[in-house]
Amino acid sequence: MTETAPRPTLEAVAALAGVSRATVSRVVNGGEGVREPLVQRVRRAVEELGYVPNRAARSLVTRRHDAVAVVIAEPETRVFADPFFGLQLRGISKELTAHDSQLVLLLTEGRDDHARVARYLAGGHVDGALVFSLHLDDPLPGLIRGAGVPTVFGGRPDWSDTSDRSVYVDSDNRGGARAAVRHLVSLGRKRIAHITGALDQTSAVDRLDGFRDVMGDADPRLIVESDFTPAGGERAMRELLDRRPDVDAVFAANDLTASGALRVLRECGRRVPEDVAVIGFDDMLPVADQTDPPLTTVRQDIEEMGRLMASLLLTGLDRGHRDKNAPDAPPGVILPTTLVRRGSA
Amino acid sequence: MTETAPRPTLEAVAALAGVSRATVSRVVNGGEGVREPLVQRVRRAVEELGYVPNRAARSLVTRRHDAVAVVIAEPETRVFADPFFGLQLRGISKELTAHDSQLVLLLTEGRDDHARVARYLAGGHVDGALVFSLHLDDPLPGLIRGAGVPTVFGGRPDWSDTSDRSVYVDSDNRGGARAAVRHLVSLGRKRIAHITGALDQTSAVDRLDGFRDVMGDADPRLIVESDFTPAGGERAMRELLDRRPDVDAVFAANDLTASGALRVLRECGRRVPEDVAVIGFDDMLPVADQTDPPLTTVRQDIEEMGRLMASLLLTGLDRGHRDKNAPDAPPGVILPTTLVRRGSA
DNA sequence: CACACGGGAGAGAGCGCTCTCGGCCGGTGG
DNA sequence: CCACCGGCCGAGAGCGCTCTCTCCCGTGTG
Structure with a gap:
C-alpha cells in the first residue's frame, strides 16, 4: 500500500x-x-x-460521468452461478470501453438492496443503467424508472403496465421455441411435450408461447411446469412419463432442465434420441455439450445481447445531449436465435 | 431518456x-x-x-473515490463462462457495499487491454484494485504494481519475483488436493492417477504439488498433464487408460476435467466408483452434482474468497490513511477447502 | 467581576477541470 | 488605407464539496 x-x-x-x-x-x-x-x-x-x-473534476462541471451502472437483481444465488451474466457483462464491457465509459456493477439480493440501488441511481452518479431483472413481480424496474435515469433492460420487462415504453433487448425466445418444436415435428415426432421454465419470467412465458404457436392443439398434459433447474427437469420428466408414457419428444425450457430430463430418461431406459428426442434452450456451455448425448438446443447470443444493450444506452445518451426531438428508439430489440443440432434430436 | x-x-x-x-x-x-x-x-x-x-465534488477535495476496480484478466472466453467469477464478484460486492464503496469492473482480453487497464489504474480514479490474473506469464500484475495502486490479488501470484510481497487471497489448493488423494488412499486404492490443470496457473501447480505430497513415489505415468477443460479431461483419461489400464482412482484438477474423465470411463465400460474412483475439484455447480455418478470433489468457498479480498483491501486502505507504520498485512491468506463426498469416490 | 479557555458554528479558500467571453491578429472588401 | 470579420487563444468564473481558520459564546477560575 x-x-x-x-x-x-x-x-x-x-x-x-x-x-x-x-x-x-x-x-x-x-x-x-x-x-x-x-x-x-x-x-x-x-x-x-x-x-x-481527473474524472471527478471533469464530471463536476460537465455533469457527465462516463460511467454506467449494471444492475443485476438476483434473489437466488443459483442464478448467478451460471455463465449467463458473465457473458452479458463481457459484451457490455466491450461496448463501454469502446466508448471510454466505466462499468459500475451493482448486485442485489433482497428488498433493502433494492432501495439502496434506487438511491444510488437517483443520486446521479452514473449516466445510465443497464438492468437485469428476471422476475415479473420484481419492484426494482419500477423503482429504477422512478429514479429518472436512462435505462435499458435486459430481457423483456413485464407489460402489465401498458404505458411502459422501456427500452429493452431480448432474445427471440418465442421464435427459438417455434424453431425447436418445428424441428421435432420435422423429425416425425407426434407426441411432443414441453417442460416450461419458471413462469414468473418472461423468457419462460415466451418459450411456452412459442411451443403453443406450433402445438396449439396438443394434449395439455404434455405441458409440465417447471423452474429452469436440473432437479426441476427431473421432476417434470417423471411427471411427464407418468402422464403420457408414449411421449416421443421433449422441448425443455433450458439446457439445465433438459439435462435433468435426460438423466431421468436414461434411468427409465428410454433411448435418446431414438425413443425420445430432446431439445434444450440457451446452448449453455459447458452443459449442452457435456450431456449424454450432446444436447440439441437453441442458441442465443448472450454476449451480443449485452453489447447491444450498452450500445443502445450510449446512443440514447448521445441523442439526449444533441437533439431532444430525435425519433424515439424502438422500445424493444429482439435478437435472433439459432437451432444447434447435436445428438439429442 | x-x-x-x-x-x-x-x-x-x-x-x-x-x-x-x-x-x-x-x-x-x-x-x-x-x-x-x-x-x-x-x-x-x-x-x-x-x-x-455529489461524489465527484467530494472526491475532488478528499482525493478518495470510494470505488475499487475489479480487474479480471481472461484471455479465453471459456474461462469467464464458468460460475467462478460470478461468485467472486458476489462476495466482493457484498463487502464493498457494506463499506459504501463502488465496484468498477474491468474486463480484459489481449495485450492492448492490459495497457488500458494499467493506465486507468494509474489514473487514480479508484482507491484500490482487486486483480484476478490466472496465468503465470501474465504481464498484468507487473503493470499494475507499476501503477502504484493498492492491490489485492485473487489467487497466489507467481513468486518468480522474490521481492514480491503482494497481498493475495487463495484457496488451499495444495491441502485440498492432499485431502482428496488421502481419501482415495483410505478407500484402499493403490494406483491413483492425477490429471493436472493448465500448469501455467498456480492453482494447477499447487494441486499437483498436493498430489505429490501424498503420492510422492508414484509411477510418473500416473500423472497426465491437461488443461482444466472437459475435452482435455477426456484426452487425458484415454491416455491414462492406455498407459496404465490398471488405474483404480483418478484425482482430476477440476470438476470439468473430471466430467470428461467420467465420460471416457463410461465409454470404456469402467464402473465408477467400483472400478475407478474419481474426485474433482471446485465443487462447481451445476457440473459436480449433474455428472453420473455425482462427483465427489473438493469445495472451495469462492464467494468468501471475494469477500475477503475486498475486506483486506479496504482495511489496508484505512490503515494507509490512519497510520503508515502499522504492521504490514500478511502477504497471503489461504482459505480452507473441504472434501464433499458424493457418488464417484 | 474580569479574564482565559474550549467547544461549536460560519466564512472562505480552493480541489482540477470546462466553458463562455473577450481580445488579438491576420486577411479581406470597400 | 481603414473598418470589419473570423479564427485562435487566454482570462476567469464557477461546478459542489471539504477543511482550516477564525469568531463567538458559554462556562469556570482568580
Missing part, C-alpha cells in the same frame, strides 16, 4: 507546454480549434508528464 | 435548515461536533430535499 504520488494537473501541462489551461483542455478533448504546432507541443507535454485527466 | 432533474446541493440544504454549508457537511459525514438540535434540523432538511452528496 504505497503512498499515491501527486498527479500532474492540467495546470502543470499548460506550464510545460507554455500555453493556457484552456488550450490544454481543448487538445485533451479532441483538439478542435487549436493550430497544429500547439497541438503537438501540448501532446508532448501530456506524454512527458504522464498526464491523465 | 428523460431530462435529469437539477439535484439539490449542500447549499440548498443549508439554506433550508438555516445553517452554513460547513455544518451540513459535518452532519452528512457523521455529525461529530454538532449539537443535537442542529443535527435534527439538518437531517430533516436532507430528508425533505432528498439530498444525495
Whole structure:
C-alpha cells in the first residue's frame, strides 16, 4: 500500500507546454480549434508528464460521468452461478470501453438492496443503467424508472403496465421455441411435450408461447411446469412419463432442465434420441455439450445481447445531449436465435 | 431518456435548515461536533430535499473515490463462462457495499487491454484494485504494481519475483488436493492417477504439488498433464487408460476435467466408483452434482474468497490513511477447502 | 467581576477541470 | 488605407464539496 504520488494537473501541462489551461483542455478533448504546432507541443507535454485527466473534476462541471451502472437483481444465488451474466457483462464491457465509459456493477439480493440501488441511481452518479431483472413481480424496474435515469433492460420487462415504453433487448425466445418444436415435428415426432421454465419470467412465458404457436392443439398434459433447474427437469420428466408414457419428444425450457430430463430418461431406459428426442434452450456451455448425448438446443447470443444493450444506452445518451426531438428508439430489440443440432434430436 | 432533474446541493440544504454549508457537511459525514438540535434540523432538511452528496465534488477535495476496480484478466472466453467469477464478484460486492464503496469492473482480453487497464489504474480514479490474473506469464500484475495502486490479488501470484510481497487471497489448493488423494488412499486404492490443470496457473501447480505430497513415489505415468477443460479431461483419461489400464482412482484438477474423465470411463465400460474412483475439484455447480455418478470433489468457498479480498483491501486502505507504520498485512491468506463426498469416490 | 479557555458554528479558500467571453491578429472588401 | 470579420487563444468564473481558520459564546477560575 504505497503512498499515491501527486498527479500532474492540467495546470502543470499548460506550464510545460507554455500555453493556457484552456488550450490544454481543448487538445485533451479532441483538439478542435487549436493550430497544429500547439497541438503537438501540448501532446508532448501530456506524454512527458504522464498526464491523465481527473474524472471527478471533469464530471463536476460537465455533469457527465462516463460511467454506467449494471444492475443485476438476483434473489437466488443459483442464478448467478451460471455463465449467463458473465457473458452479458463481457459484451457490455466491450461496448463501454469502446466508448471510454466505466462499468459500475451493482448486485442485489433482497428488498433493502433494492432501495439502496434506487438511491444510488437517483443520486446521479452514473449516466445510465443497464438492468437485469428476471422476475415479473420484481419492484426494482419500477423503482429504477422512478429514479429518472436512462435505462435499458435486459430481457423483456413485464407489460402489465401498458404505458411502459422501456427500452429493452431480448432474445427471440418465442421464435427459438417455434424453431425447436418445428424441428421435432420435422423429425416425425407426434407426441411432443414441453417442460416450461419458471413462469414468473418472461423468457419462460415466451418459450411456452412459442411451443403453443406450433402445438396449439396438443394434449395439455404434455405441458409440465417447471423452474429452469436440473432437479426441476427431473421432476417434470417423471411427471411427464407418468402422464403420457408414449411421449416421443421433449422441448425443455433450458439446457439445465433438459439435462435433468435426460438423466431421468436414461434411468427409465428410454433411448435418446431414438425413443425420445430432446431439445434444450440457451446452448449453455459447458452443459449442452457435456450431456449424454450432446444436447440439441437453441442458441442465443448472450454476449451480443449485452453489447447491444450498452450500445443502445450510449446512443440514447448521445441523442439526449444533441437533439431532444430525435425519433424515439424502438422500445424493444429482439435478437435472433439459432437451432444447434447435436445428438439429442 | 428523460431530462435529469437539477439535484439539490449542500447549499440548498443549508439554506433550508438555516445553517452554513460547513455544518451540513459535518452532519452528512457523521455529525461529530454538532449539537443535537442542529443535527435534527439538518437531517430533516436532507430528508425533505432528498439530498444525495455529489461524489465527484467530494472526491475532488478528499482525493478518495470510494470505488475499487475489479480487474479480471481472461484471455479465453471459456474461462469467464464458468460460475467462478460470478461468485467472486458476489462476495466482493457484498463487502464493498457494506463499506459504501463502488465496484468498477474491468474486463480484459489481449495485450492492448492490459495497457488500458494499467493506465486507468494509474489514473487514480479508484482507491484500490482487486486483480484476478490466472496465468503465470501474465504481464498484468507487473503493470499494475507499476501503477502504484493498492492491490489485492485473487489467487497466489507467481513468486518468480522474490521481492514480491503482494497481498493475495487463495484457496488451499495444495491441502485440498492432499485431502482428496488421502481419501482415495483410505478407500484402499493403490494406483491413483492425477490429471493436472493448465500448469501455467498456480492453482494447477499447487494441486499437483498436493498430489505429490501424498503420492510422492508414484509411477510418473500416473500423472497426465491437461488443461482444466472437459475435452482435455477426456484426452487425458484415454491416455491414462492406455498407459496404465490398471488405474483404480483418478484425482482430476477440476470438476470439468473430471466430467470428461467420467465420460471416457463410461465409454470404456469402467464402473465408477467400483472400478475407478474419481474426485474433482471446485465443487462447481451445476457440473459436480449433474455428472453420473455425482462427483465427489473438493469445495472451495469462492464467494468468501471475494469477500475477503475486498475486506483486506479496504482495511489496508484505512490503515494507509490512519497510520503508515502499522504492521504490514500478511502477504497471503489461504482459505480452507473441504472434501464433499458424493457418488464417484 | 474580569479574564482565559474550549467547544461549536460560519466564512472562505480552493480541489482540477470546462466553458463562455473577450481580445488579438491576420486577411479581406470597400 | 481603414473598418470589419473570423479564427485562435487566454482570462476567469464557477461546478459542489471539504477543511482550516477564525469568531463567538458559554462556562469556570482568580
